[in-house]
Amino acid sequence: MKNLKIEIKWAIYFAVMSLVWMLLEKWSGLHGKYIDYHLYLTNLFAIPAILFMVLALKDKKRKHSLILRIMRSTRPFLRLYLA
Numbered sequence: 001m002k003n004l005k006i007e008i009k010w011a012i013y014f015a016v017m018s019l020v021w022m023l024l025e026k027w028s029g030l031h032g033k034y035i036d037y038h039l040y041l042t043n044l045f046a047i048p049a050i051l052f053m054v055l056a057l058k059d060k061k062r063k064h065s066l067i068l069r070i071m072r073s074t075r076p077f078l079r080l081y082l083a
Contacts, residue, residue, distance in 0.1 A: 007060075
């Protein structure tokens with residue numbers, strides 16, 4: 001359940017960011033008067049999208065680093081046990 005909390009939190013952040021981006025597009029006229037520029041300017045959404053994904057992955061890694069350290073430290077013992 002702890003894994004889901006982090007992912008749901010970042011999914012909500014991403015959804016809010018997407019809605020804000022769409023509102024900015026609408027208010028700037030990219031869905032009407034300047035529709036010709038919409039094709040190019042929509043690609044700029046990749047910058048905050050990638051940033052949010054990187055932050056989400058770093059957050060998840062930071063929260064679960066203890067579990068990963070424990071798993072890594074037990075690996076040599078598992079090799080000896082299974083050999």
